[in-house]
Structure formats: C-alpha cells, structure tokens
Amino acid sequence: MSGSVRVAVIGSGPAGLYAADELSKHDAVSVDVIDRLPCPYGLLRYGVAPDHLKMKSLEITLRKILERPTVRFLGGIELGSGISVAELREYYDAVIYATGSPVDRRLSIPGEELPGSFSATEFVAWYCGHPDAAVDAFTLHARSAVVVGVGNVAVDVARILAKTAGELDITDMPDHVLKVLDASAVSDIYIIGRRGPAQAKFTTKELRELGEQAHADVVVDPAELVLDQAGKELVENNKAVRRNVDTLQEWSTRIQQGRARRIHLRFLLAPVAVLGSGRVEAVRCERNELDGCGGVTGTGITETLPAQLLLRSVGYRGLPLPGVPFDERSGVIPNVAGRVQHNGSVVIGEYVVGWIKRGPTGVIGTNKGDAKETVEQLLDDLDALPRASHRDPDAIIEQLNQRGVGVVSWAGWEAIDAAEQALGAAAGRTRIKIADRAALLLAAATALRR
Numbered sequence: 001m002s003g004s005v006r007v008a009v010i011g012s013g014p015a016g017l018y019a020a021d022e023l024s025k026h027d028a029v030s031v032d033v034i035d036r037l038p039c040p041y042g043l044l045r046y047g048v049a050p051d052h053l054k055m056k057s058l059e060i061t062l063r064k065i066l067e068r069p070t071v072r073f074l075g076g077i078e079l080g081s082g083i084s085v086a087e088l089r090e091y092y093d094a095v096i097y098a099t100g101s102p103v104d105r106r107l108s109i110p111g112e113e114l115p116g117s118f119s120a121t122e123f124v125a126w127y128c129g130h131p132d133a134a135v136d137a138f139t140l141h142a143r144s145a146v147v148v149g150v151g152n153v154a155v156d157v158a159r160i161l162a163k164t165a166g167e168l169d170i171t172d173m174p175d176h177v178l179k180v181l182d183a184s185a186v187s188d189i190y191i192i193g194r195r196g197p198a199q200a201k202f203t204t205k206e207l208r209e210l211g212e213q214a215h216a217d218v219v220v221d222p223a224e225l226v227l228d229q230a231g232k233e234l235v236e237n238n239k240a241v242r243r244n245v246d247t248l249q250e251w252s253t254r255i256q257q258g259r260a261r262r263i264h265l266r267f268l269l270a271p272v273a274v275l276g277s278g279r280v281e282a283v284r285c286e287r288n289e290l291d292g293c294g295g296v297t298g299t300g301i302t303e304t305l306p307a308q309l310l311l312r313s314v315g316y317r318g319l320p321l322p323g324v325p326f327d328e329r330s331g332v333i334p335n336v337a338g339r340v341q342h343n344g345s346v347v348i349g350e351y352v353v354g355w356i357k358r359g360p361t362g363v364i365g366t367n368k369g370d371a372k373e374t375v376e377q378l379l380d381d382l383d384a385l386p387r388a389s390h391r392d393p394d395a396i397i398e399q400l401n402q403r404g405v406g407v408v409s410w411a412g413w414e415a416i417d418a419a420e421q422a423l424g425a426a427a428g429r430t431r432i433k434i435a436d437r438a439a440l441l442l443a444a445a446t447a448l449r450r
Contacts, residue, residue, distance in 0.1 A: 005029045006388060007378070008092040010079055010321075013042020014364045015354025016098030017062045018371035020071050026379070030070045030393065032092070036078035037131065038408040038440045039416060040066060043100065044364070046130045049156040050171035051163070058364065066410060074397070075408035076441070080322035082405045083396075085350075091396040093385045094349045094378055097324060097333055097340070101355040105315040107148060111274030112312075116142070120153050120313035127160055127181075129174040129435035136176075140184040142308035146283045148271055149313030150193035150200035157311055158189050159209055162216035162261050172420070172431040189216075189263045190305050194270035194288055195296050197224070197248050198231035204243040211251055216261035222252040224267040228290035268296065269303065274310060283307045316360040324350070332359055338374030339381075349385050351378050412444030419443040 005028055009016045012035040020031045039045060041059055048055050066073050077083060079099075088095050104119035106112065118138075125133040145161055147154045160168075165182035173181075193200055200207075211218050225248055227235065234241045248265065256262075269285040276282065283305045288296035317331030325342040327334045333352045334341045340350040353374045354367055362370075390396070397407050408416075416434065420443075424431040434440050 005094070005382060005385075006092045006391070006393070007031050007094045007096065008088055009033045009096045009098055011035060011042060011098030011100065011354070011356075012037075012040040012066075012073065012075075013098065013100060013354070014044055014058070014062065015100070015357075015367040015371060016042070016096070017065050018367045019096050019098060019353045019375055021065045022372055022375035023378075024065065024068050024070050027070075030072075032072045032074050032393075032396075033066065034074045034077050034079075036076070036082075038075045038412065038437070038444055040073055040075065040413060046128045047124060048128075049124075049160060050128060050173045051160070051168060052156075053171070055364070072393070073408075073410045073413060075413060075444075076406050077400060082400065085321075085323035087399075089349065089386075089388065091388055091390045093388050094351065094381075096351045096353055096374065096378070097321060097356055098353045099318065099321060099356050101316040101318045101331060101360040103317055103319060104312060105317055107271055107312050107314060109271055109273055111276065111280075112310075114274055114276050114280045115278070116276070116280030116308055117274055117310040118312075120147070120149065120157050120311045121316070123157050123311050124153065127173060127177050129172070129177065129433035131435060131437035131440060133435070135435065138180060140180050140186055140309070143185050144188045144190070144306045145186055145309040145311065146190045146192060146271075146305055146307040147311045147313060148192055148283075149315075150191060150195075150202060150267075151313060152202050152206045154191055154311075154313040155202045155206045155210060157313065158191050158263055159213070161186050161189050162210075162213050162263055164215055167214065169429060172424070172429075172433045174433050174435045175427075176435070186309070187261055188306075189261065190266055190307070191263065192266045192269045192271065192285065192305070194268070195294075196227065196231050196267050196290055197245050198227055198234040198241050199294060200244060200267075202244070204240055204247060207244055207247055210263055210265075211247070213259075213261075213263070215259050216263050217256045217259045218251045218254065219256070219262050219264045220248050220252040221266070222249070225249055225252060226290075228292045228294075230292060230294035231290065234294075270296075270298065272302070275304070280308055280310050281306070283310060316355070318356040330359060332356055338370075338377045348381070351375075406441060408441070408444045409447065411447035415445075415447040416440055416443045419446075 023029045104121045126137045165178045268288040273284040287299045287301040320326035340347040420431045
C-alpha cells in the first residue's frame with residue numbers, strides 16, 4: 001500500500017498501547033487509540049490494585065507511547081453507540097480490537113443473586129475509582145467476607161479488605177473508598193479454592209503480600225495442604241508452585257498474633273449455595289478430595305462459612321462488540337494469530353490483541369509479544385487492505401462532535417491528570433483519582449479553554 005496507513009486501536013490498556021507501540025515504529029503508519037472512557041491505560045488504571053505502586057508506574061512507559069507524534073488518544077468514544085465498525089472503516093485502513101475480558105464468570109449456584117454477592121470485578125472497579133462503579137456500591141458493614149478463587153485478583157481484593165485506610169492513603173484511591181475502608185467492620189476474610197494448593201493460580205509475590213499485613217493474621221490449615229501425586233509432581237517440576245506451597249506450609253505453623261483481622265486460605269472447598277434471608281448470610285461449601293491427577297471429586301460433606309459479603313473471582317470473559325464476530329463459548333473474538341475471522345474466513349482489515357484475542361491468560365508483559373504477532377499480520381496485509389475513504393485525521397472528530405459525542409483529546413486527559421494531582425496535593429497525597437464521569441469530563445474541558 002502506497003502512502004500513509006491509518007489504524008484505529010480500540011482500547012487503551014497495555015495490550016492496545018503495545019500494539020500502538022509496534023505500529024508507531026513504522027514511519028508510514030499513524031494510530032488513533034480510541035477508548036470509551038475519558039482516561040487511558042485501561043486495567044492499569046482501573047484494575048491493578050492501587051497499593052501496587054511499582055506495577056502502576058508502568059504508566060510512565062505507556063504514556064511515552066501516547067506522546068509520540070504519530071499516535072493520538074481519543075477518549076469518550078464507545079464502539080456501537082458513539083460510532084459503528086462500518087463507520088470506523090470509512091476513517092481507518094485497519095482496526096485492532098483491544099477491549100479485554102471485562103466481566104466475571106458466574107458460580108451458577110443457588111443464592112448467587114442475593115444482595116451482598118458481587119463479582120470481584122465490581123469490587124475492583126469500585127476501589128479503583130472506575131466511573132461506571134457507583135460511589136455507594138459497597139458499605140463493608142460485613143463482618144465476614146468470602147472470596148471465591150485462588151488467583152491474583154482474589155488475593156488483591158482480600159488484601160485490600162485486610163488493610164486499613166491509613167495504609168492506603170498513599171495510593172490514588174478516591175476519598176469515598178477510603179472512608180468506607182476506614183469504617184469497615186470486616187474481621188474475617190476467607191479465600192477458598194475448590195482444588196489443592198498446588199493448583200492455585202496466584203503468583204508467589206502476590207501470595208506473600210498477604211503474610212506481610214500489619215493488621216491481619218494469616219490462617220492456613222495444614223490438613224488442606226496435603227498433596228496428591230499430581231500435586232507432588234507440580235511441586236517438583238515447577239519452581240513457582242513449590243514456592244507457593246512452601247509459603248503456605250510455613251504459614252500453617254505460624255503462631256497467630258491476635259491482630260484485628262484474619263485471612264483464612266482454604267483449599268478443597270467448592271461453594272454449592274449462598275444462604276440468606278433477603279441478603280447474603282453464609283456460603284455452603286462441599287468438601288472435595290484430590291483424585292491424584294490434578295482434579296477433585298466431591299465428598300458430599302459440607303461446611304458452612306459465615307459471610308455477609310461474597311466476592312467471586314473464578315475467571316473472566318470478553319463481551320461481544322457490535323458488528324464484530326464473537327465466540328460465545330470461549331468469550332473471545334475468533335482469530336488466527338490476531339487476524340479476525342468470521343465463519344472461518346479472515347475479515348480483511350480487522351485484528352485483535354490481548355485478552356479479547358487469547359482469553360484471560362498471562363500478565364501485562366505477555367501483551368508485548370501478543371501485540372507484535374498481531375501487528376506483523378497487519379503489516380503483511382497492507383497491500384490487501386481497502387483504503388479508507390476519509391483521509392483527513394480530523395474528519396472523525398468533526399463527525400463525532402456533530403452527533404454530540406464529546407471526544408476527549410490527549411490535552412483533555414492531561415487536564416484530568418493535573419486535576420487529580422491537584423486534589424492529591426491539597427490533601428497531602430500524590431494523587432486522588434476522580435471517579436465521577438461528569439467531573440472527569442469537566443476537568444477535561446479545561447483543556448479547551450486554555
């Protein structure tokens with residue numbers, strides 16, 4: 001393809017920005033990174049735990065990508081309501097979807113819909129100040145909380161529940177979140193997994209953080225750490241699993257310090273029903289036993305855990321995008337090496353990266369190689385791409401403004417960034433995140449008045 005190539009990346013999280021990074025290495029390519037929110041960085045801003053300051057510092061690297069002259073941020077544009085895929089193809093020669101896996105999988109057990117039962121994603125969105133999360137979504141009047149799942153997200157939400165507001169005021173958490181955490185009545189937090197410790201998905205670093213809480217003891221039952229043959233082989237052959245099991249075994253011998261909160265790590269428990277009259281009061285679990293091959297079988301023996309709050313973290317899946325092929329079973333956009341497919345045929349000019357491409361696997365860094373693979377496919381297809389009819393980069397902004405879609409530019413984001421830092425400075429903190437969408441747009445509008 002002769003001349004410049006215009007590409008839209010839908011989603012400004014790490015996966016989308018790594019794709020923009022790869023594309024911007026080529027002089028003839030210009031990239032618009034489009035997000036439905038007024039703020040960039042996706043799950044780095046709204047999914048990474050606020051107290052993981054080192055991980056959140058990756059924003060510095062991603063910011064440099066968005067500051068490149070051939071990369072442009074366009075926030076506040078939702079695919080489907082703001083603009084359709086067909087319209088996008090009029091303005092861009094190619095489109096890359098990078099919308100992640102934003103919803104939790106269900107437990108599918110009786111009582112799951114009772115008040116007090118939430119997805120971990122809802123809780124994370126609330127404490128990260130996501131504009132879609134209601135300010136009053138959580139009150140934390142609960143004394144006992146059950147977190148279902150043994151991955152890093154489950155560990156994150158348990159750690160946040162175990163911390164005090166004083167420990168978290170160094171973060172960018174919104175004030176309304178800190179106030180709720182300050183008044184929290186939670187004393188016992190149960191993290192439960194249906195399989196054994198060798199099959200848990202958390203990383204050792206995340207796990208060990210639970211044992212470093214100043215106001216919470218960790219409780220582990222040594223009887224639940226027994227390994228079957230498959231577990232022993234995992235411990236022998238996988239260093240990460242061995243470190244996890246060693247950590248748990250050490251904790252099982254710890255003397256409790258009588259701290260105000262307790263984090264109970266439970267294994268071989270499968271939730272079978274949520275109990276309560278009008279709201280969550282307990283979770284009934286079935287005791288499992290290892291089958292020797294890495295799986296479990298139910299024993300019929302049940303145990304009831306007290307709980308006024310239930311958070312499920314048992315997997316994630318993508319959501320379909322209007323006008324884009326979607327595999328309901330796997331929760332991803334069907335593709336081959338990043339090329340979108342519909343009924344087995346390649347959709348010319350449409351590509352996918354990140355979790356919406358491969359499912360919810362890997363860590364942030366996994367998206368680098370993933371994005372490189374997809375961009376290589378796009379570049380190989382250049383000669384086959386149909387040229388977009390609108391070549392003026394500002395034409396799409398004019399069109400969106402005419403239909404009342406307020407586009408947030410990079411200058412708008414910088415105005416939001418400055419407003420959050422000013423809020424933080426006034427309170428003696430580095431930053432206080434603005435959670436209200438209207439307030440975000442008002443802050444972004446100050447860029448237009450300069």
